[in-house]
Amino acid sequence: MSGLSTVKLNDGLQVPVLGYGTGTALYQKEAKDSVKMAYSEAKMHHIDCAEMYQNEESVGLALKELKVKRENVFITTKCGTADPRKSLEKSLKLLGVDQVDLYLIHSPLLVKDTGLGKAWQIMEELQKEGKTKSIGVSNYRIEDLEETLKVAKVIPSANQIEVHPYVLDKAQSLIDFCHSKGIHIESYGPLSSIVRHPGGSVDPVVKKIAQELGATDGQVLLKWAHQITHGGIVVTTSSKKERLVEQIKAFTDIKDLSDEQVQAIAEAGKKEHHRVFMPHMDQ
Numbered sequence: 001m002s003g004l005s006t007v008k009l010n011d012g013l014q015v016p017v018l019g020y021g022t023g024t025a026l027y028q029k030e031a032k033d034s035v036k037m038a039y040s041e042a043k044m045h046h047i048d049c050a051e052m053y054q055n056e057e058s059v060g061l062a063l064k065e066l067k068v069k070r071e072n073v074f075i076t077t078k079c080g081t082a083d084p085r086k087s088l089e090k091s092l093k094l095l096g097v098d099q100v101d102l103y104l105i106h107s108p109l110l111v112k113d114t115g116l117g118k119a120w121q122i123m124e125e126l127q128k129e130g131k132t133k134s135i136g137v138s139n140y141r142i143e144d145l146e147e148t149l150k151v152a153k154v155i156p157s158a159n160q161i162e163v164h165p166y167v168l169d170k171a172q173s174l175i176d177f178c179h180s181k182g183i184h185i186e187s188y189g190p191l192s193s194i195v196r197h198p199g200g201s202v203d204p205v206v207k208k209i210a211q212e213l214g215a216t217d218g219q220v221l222l223k224w225a226h227q228i229t230h231g232g233i234v235v236t237t238s239s240k241k242e243r244l245v246e247q248i249k250a251f252t253d254i255k256d257l258s259d260e261q262v263q264a265i266a267e268a269g270k271k272e273h274h275r276v277f278m279p280h281m282d283q
């Protein structure tokens with residue numbers, strides 16, 4: 001699929017370790033040109049979409065215009081309503097595909113009325129029907145996963161959550177829980193310490209490690225998110241080709257952080273708490 005390494009989910013599906021996000025900078029925006037650039041010039045072959053981003057049709061158009069063979073792109077999308085079946089059917093049409101690779105429930109709050117157990121059973125049916133290869137969740141807390149696991153025949157393959165040093169205080173127990181159940185972590189918002197909360201306790205530690213590794217600060221943060229989540233998938237984005245190339249290189253050209261370096265960033269991060277998305281994750 002790409003020069004990037006892949007990680008293996010609990011159902012055997014191989015996922016490119018770095019995903020290109022279409023939800024923050026591209027939210028409600030025409031994503032066609034950005035996706036085309038990311039795919040063809042930066043070799044970002046794993047695209048993270050969602051019904052809520054309201055741009056799936058333009059992602060589909062990009063893949064169509066690029067004439068990408070279905071097996072050469074990894075597509076994740078996420079259910080944006082209380083009805084995973086209706087949502088996925090709509091997303092498949094907009095994306096112009098018969099099947100996505102990974103389908104996630106975007107947030108437990110969305111399916112509260114459906115019931116987390118019932119919503120998960122629908123996800124299992126969708127997987128059986130071949131509408132998605134793999135099924136997982138996003139922004140699920142330990143209690144949400146426990147409720148889901150009570151009825152699950154299929155263990156969620158992934159939990160996509162906010163991971164950067166300034167949420168580690170809260171995220172650590174969830175990361176440990178997911179690891180113990182074989183649920184893979186996908187980190188979103190990994191660059192938040194430099195992009196959204198610059199000047200904090202993490203910055204000097206990241207800078208020092210970047211110098212030691214001959215990497216950029218952004219590359220260190222992407223690797224840190226990958227390593228603190230036991231080899232997890234990382235979802236980032238940029239509109240600039242050079243930055244996307246740099247992000248890919250973090251996983252092809254830069255060596256792993258040592259355990260001491262991973263811990264130094266973790267300790268600095270725990271001195272402050274800044275969650276960017278999904279406040280329920282702090283409750």
Ligand SMILES: NC(=O)c1ccc[n+]([C@@H]2O[C@H](COP(=O)([O-])OP(=O)(O)OC[C@H]3O[C@@H](n4cnc5c(N)ncnc54)[C@H](O)[C@@H]3O)[C@@H](O)[C@H]2O)c1
Binds near residue numbers: 020021218
């Ligand atoms: N499941 C969810 O609830 C959820 C929530 C948020 C995001 N996401 C997904 O994750 C994707 C990525 O999230 P994100 O945008 O927060 O990721 P991120 O923290 O990696 O931030 C990306 C932003 O950082 C900037 N940037 C990129 N490279 C940089 C560099 N080297 N130096 C400085 N700034 C740089 C760019 O402006 C870019 O828009 C989203 O597009 C979406 O697909 C999912």
Ligand SMILES: OCCc1c[nH]c2ccccc12
Binds near residue numbers: 027277
């Ligand atoms: O992916 C969850 C965070 C997010 C980014 N852009 C959005 C637009 C609508 C709802 C949620 C989001």
